Amino acid sequence: MPQIINTNISSLNAQRNLNKSQGSLQTSLQRLSSGLRINGAKDDAAGLAISNRFTTQIRGLNVAVRNANDGISFAQTTESALDEITTSLQRIRDLAVQSANDTNSAADRQSLQEEVDQLVSEIDRIAKTTTFNGNNVADGSLSSLSFQIGANAGETVAVDGVDARASALGSQPGAVQSTSAEITAGTDIAVGAGNTIQIGANGTAVELTTAENGGVITAPTAANLQDTTSNDYGSGVAKLLAERINSLREEGVEGTEGVYATAVNNFNYTDVTGATAANGYVGAGSLANGDLEINGVDIGPVDVQEKDADGSLVNAINAKTSTTGVVASVDENGYLQLDAVDGRDMVIVTANDAEDLLFDGGDTADATDITALANAGDGFKGGQVIVSAQDTITVAGALAGGAADEQNVQAVGTIANADITTVEASNITMESVDSALAQIDSFRAGLGAIQNRFESTIRNLSAVSESLAAANSRIRDADFAAETANLSKNQVLQQAGISVLAQANALPQQALSLLG
Incomplete structure (x- = not known):
């Protein structure tokens, strides 16, 4: 084997392997520090594209879960108003039953009518002032509210508003x-x-x-x-x-x-x-x-x-x-x-x-x-x-x-003109209140149904999001066991490469002995 000093082949080989082990060591350190197998397109271009689509879908589903929770809150807000209106209607009916008794004088009935008038006003106040995020929900002005319950366009559920004003209740x-x-x-x-x-x-x-x-x-x-x-x-x-x-x-x-x-x-x-x-x-x-x-x-x-x-x-x-x-x-x-x-x-x-x-x-x-x-x-x-x-x-x-x-x-006979000042009027008011209570029950049944639907939607969205997250993890997340083994291997190769490079750099000095 000839002795040459202008080109140190052993040194070049040692440098190449050292650079290679150093790059692998840096990759292992990056994956272990980030927890991701794919940190950029150079790691896996196709996998990165798939992972990004999964991530977009997962984020959309998680927002849709929050939207569905808003829908539940909307329904609960509306139902709480209807619950209080139900209490007022039941009290009006109690007063109508009391007024229908012939033992009452005209003055007695007028006193009862005054309470009815106040209850009617309160029903109107509740209906007109109950709001959810600025939307009046019980005065008939809101025809419907659309809730985005999916990660994609058009995946919505419409929830109808209700009209619980006194003038809208008890039509008979x-x-x-x-x-x-x-x-x-x-x-x-x-x-x-x-x-x-x-x-x-x-x-x-x-x-x-x-x-x-x-x-x-x-x-x-x-x-x-x-x-x-x-x-x-x-x-x-x-x-x-x-x-x-x-x-x-x-x-x-x-x-x-x-x-x-x-x-x-x-x-x-x-x-x-x-x-x-x-x-x-x-x-x-x-x-x-x-x-x-x-x-x-x-x-x-x-x-x-x-x-x-x-x-x-x-x-x-x-x-x-x-x-x-x-x-x-x-x-x-x-x-x-x-x-x-x-x-x-x-x-x-x-x-x-x-x-x-x-x-x-x-x-x-x-x-x-x-x-x-x-x-x-x-x-x-x-x-x-x-x-x-x-x-x-x-x-x-x-x-x-x-x-x-x-x-x-x-x-x-609507609740707005509820009259219990006579026996006949009291009987009509009782029928109107019964009709109004049936209307309120129908409203609440619809709101209860939509709450159950939203809860089912949330469970479904959460399950889909979980499945997509698992799929995304398998594509993008780092395997710590494998990366730790790679780190140890690359550290050994790095140290060995440095040692070998030092020895390879010293080889040309052996030619000096030929000059002595």
């Missing part, structure tokens, strides 16, 4: 009822749960608007509802009116909070006029083309058995439901009934002997044109609007082209 149909042949401009319709407004006129123009907290609904042009359909086949006023009432609420028009309308129309032909068609009984015979039209749609031809025993008539009518909007049935007594579930008006036109066949059990005596409740036109049947609310609605605008079928106006 009262004992007062009146009938009117026509709804004219300025007519007030007091509406409560289950009350109805019957509308049945062609070419009707109806205008609606509202005033705050049960005030009269008057008519700005922005709330105009103008019928434009043909007089031949009914105006569809009931359906349009229901849609307009609901749209006012959805548009946030002041005073329509809590007002909901649905349209329905039913026609039982026991109402058919004429001596020979009074019973509306389905007889046996045949209907040819053009003998029976409903809303302009021909129902025939069809063979009909007495009482429609085989269902042929009902099936023929119902086969055209998608066009007419009318569903037929025959009761056990053989009477035909037609229902328009969306509230549209119905026009029934008969020809030849169809009146006798369908509405008089086959009697061949002359029958008058089918009419009902004094509506205009052959067989015109107006729709019915069922309105649920606690406020007063005025239908403004005369009904052009015909009169209303019937207007049922019933007194509304």
